[in-house]
Amino acid sequence: MSLLVLLFAGALLVFGSALWWLHKPLPLQLPANSQVLDLEIEPGTPARGVADAVVASGVQMPAGLLHAWFRLSGQARQIKAGSYEIVPGTTPRKLLSMLVRGEEALKSVTLVEGWTFAQVRGALQKAEQLTPDTQGLGPEAIMAKLGKPGVHPEGRFFPDTYTYAKGSSDLSVFKRAARAMDRRLDAAWAQRNADTPLQTPEQALVLASIVEKETGKPSDRAQIGGVFTNRLRLGMLLQTDPSVIYGLGAQFDGNLRKQDLQLDTPYNTYTRAGLPPTPIAMPGKAALLAAVQPARTKALYFVARGDGSSHFSANLDEHNRAVNKYIRGQ
Structure with missing residues (x-):
């Protein structure tokens, strides 16, 4: 009987030690x-x-x-x-x-609304412990690896925060961001206004990128979308500075001059009618919706007030007065 007690006590001791460990x-x-x-x-x-x-x-x-x-x-x-x-x-x-x-250690990288493809590449190159498999590849080669040969990369990636396992390929983040943009664009296009002058989802993506770059205050997005929609419907020049700047590329030194507005490029919306040939940046969800569901407005012009918001005008006289007030201080 005492032997059984000792064996039992020993078993308890082993069990307790294992549980403690x-x-x-x-x-x-x-x-x-x-x-x-x-x-x-x-x-x-x-x-x-x-x-x-x-x-x-x-x-x-x-x-x-x-x-x-x-x-x-x-x-x-x-x-x-x-x-x-x-x-x-x-x-x-x-x-x-x-x-x-499989609770891997995850890192993250954030792609910001309004960024260009070059800025996206820069962020992924600097991302912590992300393998740079696209290093040395041109934009065309990257798009081909994403299954989008011949597609211009600008605006084709959805701005968001993406998590990844340490050592993952940057190509995997590109793929996820591209798929996310495809889904967001499809969803926005399905909700477009019946009377939109836009004819394809690609045109919606281009307009959304302009809205994104032109918006200083989030609440103005739909109004800005309305201005450009009105201009497209009337056949007016869009005259949007961010598109001109994008077309200037490395020539732009931070100061947009009158001569820049007169320099004809495919992206100069002061010299060419309609939308530019490609997006000029990554639009977010709100900008996509502003492009396909713009505000119902009579405004054809807007000018920055200097506080992030914009003043909207229905005619040129009102717009000129706003420019004098907010830009020239008159």
Whole structure:
């Protein structure tokens, strides 16, 4: 009887020790200037290899002990490959749960409304731990890899914050942003006003990019969309400075001059009627809707007040007075 008691007590002790160990924070040897350990699990790595990788990352514990835990849990074959971060306070139980759930360490990059394709590329090149697979590729080659050969890249990516696993390809972010824009554009086009002068979703994307660049105050977007819609309907020149600036490219030094407005380029809406040939920036959801559902307005002109908002005018005389007031200070 005493032997059974001893065996039972021993079993309880072993069980209690195991339970205590599973909930005890792992001892970590953190690298200088970092509060996390980076753990990479390659596809096809067996449970023993995972345990070795955990120890190699800086967890100060016998790999055999971790391997035994993985196997005894019954979840060793469910561990997923990926990039992980082990933070102070992580227990063996939390570690296995993270690996089984595939809770990879994610980074993020934000693409801002109104950015150009060049700015998007710059942001992805600087994004933390994003593999630059498109480095050295021209815009045409990038669009071809995205399944859009011959499509101009400007405005084709939706501005948003995109998360990614460490080591992901920048091409994967490009693909997600391109698909997001396709979905947003399709959704906006399906909601277009019946009397819109726009004939295709592509034209809506171009107009939305102009609205995005012209808008200083979000509440003005629909009104600005209304002005350009009215001009398109009447066959008036759009006369939008952001399009002219885009056409100038590297020649633009930050100061738009009269001679710039007279220099004919495909994007000069002072010299050429209708919409420019491509978008000039990335429009957001609100700008897309402002292009296809503009405000019902008689305004044909607008001028910046200097506080981010715009003054809208239905005729040239009113517009000139507004220009004198807000631009010339007269």
